[in-house]
Amino acid sequence: MHSSGSPQPPIRQMSGPLDSARIQRPFLWAPALVLRGGRVIDPTQGMDAPADLVIRDGKVVAVGPCLPLPDDARVVEVQGLVVAPAFVDVHVHLRDPGFPEKETLQSGAAAAAAGGFATICCMPNTQPPLDTPERVRDIVERARGLPVRVFPIGAISRGRRGEELADLVGMAEAGAVGFSDDGDSTRSARVLRAALETSRLLGRPIMVHCEEWTLAAGGVVHEGPVARRLGLPGVPAAAEEIVLLRDLELARVTGGWLHVLHLTTARGLAFVRRAKRDGVRVTVEVTPHHLLLTDEWVAGVRRFAGEEEVQPPGPCPDPNAKVNPPLRPEEDVLALRAGLRDGTIDLIATDHAPHHEQDKPSDLRRAAFGMVGLELALPLLLRLVHAGSLTLRELIEFLSCQPARVLGLPGGTLRPGSPADVVVFDPAVPWQITRETLRSRSANTPLLGLTLHGRVLLTIVEGKVVYGDTHFTDRCTGLGGRPDLSGYPIRGAPQR
Numbered sequence: 399m400h401s402s403g404s405p406q407p408p409i410r411q412m413s414g415p416l417d418s419a420r421i422q423r424p425f426l427w428a429p430a431l432v433l434r435g436g437r438v439i440d441p442t443q444g445m446d447a448p449a450d451l452v453i454r455d456g457k458v459v460a461v462g463p464c465l466p467l468p469d470d471a472r473v474v475e476v477q478g479l480v481v482a483p484a485f486v487d488v489h490v491h492l493r494d495p496g497f498p499e500k501e502t503l504q505s506g507a508a509a510a511a512a513g514g515f516a517t518i519c520c521m522p523n524t525q526p527p528l529d530t531p532e533r534v535r536d537i538v539e540r541a542r543g544l545p546v547r548v549f550p551i552g553a554i555s556r557g558r559r560g561e562e563l564a565d566l567v568g569m570a571e572a573g574a575v576g577f578s579d580d581g582d583s584t585r586s587a588r589v590l591r592a593a594l595e596t597s598r599l600l601g602r603p604i605m606v607h608c609e610e611w612t613l614a615a616g617g618v619v620h621e622g623p624v625a626r627r628l629g630l631p632g633v634p635a636a637a638e639e640i641v642l643l644r645d646l647e648l649a650r651v652t653g654g655w656l657h658v659l660h661l662t663t664a665r666g667l668a669f670v671r672r673a674k675r676d677g678v679r680v681t682v683e684v685t686p687h688h689l690l691l692t693d694e695w696v697a698g699v700r701r702f703a704g705e706e707e708v709q710p711p712g713p714c715p716d717p718n719a720k721v722n723p724p725l726r727p728e729e730d731v732l733a734l735r736a737g738l739r740d741g742t743i744d745l746i747a748t749d750h751a752p753h754h755e756q757d758k759p760s761d762l763r764r765a766a767f768g769m770v771g772l773e774l775a776l777p778l779l780l781r782l783v784h785a786g787s788l789t790l791r792e793l794i795e796f797l798s799c800q801p802a803r804v805l806g807l808p809g810g811t812l813r814p815g816s817p818a819d820v821v822v823f824d825p826a827v828p829w830q831i832t833r834e835t836l837r838s839r840s841a842n843t844p845l846l847g848l849t850l851h852g853r854v855l856l857t858i859v860e861g862k863v864v865y866g867d868t869h870f871t872d873r874c875t876g877l878g879g880r881p882d883l884s885g886y887p888i889r890g891a892p893q894r
């Protein structure tokens with residue numbers, strides 16, 4: 399597992415006979431795992447075709463149609479299923495240390511594996527916050543042995559108070575892959591400027607949550623007709639856009655690398671588009687929920703943006719639809735989709751934000767912000783594919799290839815020689831979202847009770863099966879002993 403904190407590009411396959419002998423000898427007896435006949439989608443190789451994928455020693459060794467099988471191959475038949483580079487999430491809250499009732503490194507990693515992710519980056523708004531090299535190193539060390547890779551993100555400011563720059567250099571050396579005061583904006587523009595200057599030296603992004611704290615104070619949902627109807631205090635879109643403009647300007651004057659977390663408004667998108675055109679070094683993410691859900695969901699009206707069909711209603715108001723930044727009106731949601739297509743938005747990240755039921759009382763003023771996302775990203779985004787506004791290949795691009803490429807993390811490709819980080823999913827199978835079907839320790843999502851389509855069946859990290867859907871793996875082992883997965887630790891049905 400890569401954990402040095404200086405992400406390397408995936409290792410290419412060695413070609414010389416001396417090299418291959420030297421590399422393969424210690425692993426001579428490791429069996430090959432073959433995923434046979436799936437629809438392999440790998441944008442990094444321009445590939446979308448039926449093919450076999452051969453994995454050995456934790457790496458992809460071959461991908462192509464009708465490959466000869468190694469003698470020792472364990473074969474899994476995946477006809478009709480999608481095989482792709484496993485997903486990479488640069489924005490996850492694991493609540494560890496500090497809030498084990500919400501999530502831990504272990505439960506969050508299990509949720510990630512079940513969602514098809516091989517690599518996740520965890521945000522520093524823990525208790526205590528990840529604002530020192532020691533605390534960053536603690537995550538790196540405790541992440542060893544988890545089913546997925548976990549890379550910590552360090553705080554920008556000490557105690558996340560926005561007043562003093564934290565030790566970014568020390569945290570980078572300890573393994574931080576980026577820096578963020580996520581959950582809040584960095585209050586001091588002077589501190590953010592210093593962070594952006596440091597980012598030039600470190601080559602790591604300054605990941606900003608844009609929210610003007612005096613405008614947002616007390617607000618619980620998007621300021622607009624829905625908030626007025628429910629009599630709830632609103633957060634205006636301007637609260638996000640004002641700080642976004644500030645941060646884009648600071649990126650311009652410093653030449654530092656700004657990464658905008660969870661962009662939500664059409665105007666903000668226009669600001670980013672202009673900044674990119676002007677050569678500002680800025681990357682942008684959007685969440686699946688801001689691409690699919692509108693502020694009507696807070697009122698229990700469960701209609702996905704751009705769709706006619708209305709789903710069975712949820713509670714009104716729905717505390718699980720309270721998220722920061724808030725769900726926005728449909729015109730913003732549709733603008734974000736256009737931003738994905740025209741390349742203004744670089745990648746999709748879940749902002750997985752687990753909360754215990756007690757933190758989500760029906761009084762929205764008292765409910766915590768956030769929703770779980772790791773296990774719902776795929777079925778949510780597949781709605782865009784089924785509606786024709788995103789291709790399956792683009793979905794893989796934004797959820798796997800781009801996050802790995804932008805942050806310089808392992809994975810995001812099935813090129814021979816790369817780590818065998820693979821997701822196998824059925825894009826059409828329906829499943830109901832319930833507390834029992836989620837592996838996260840928390841189930842705070844406004845999708846509870848709904849049936850979505852598309853489910854992860856296998857997640858493989860560095861050649862090891864770290865998640866297997868029980869129905870699928872039962873079917874595998876029931877097929878006349880064809881696929882023998884006994885050397886791989888397949889996990890059972892979701893348990894709580």
Ligand SMILES: [Zn+2]
Nearest residue numbers: 521580581749
């Ligand atoms: Zn967040």
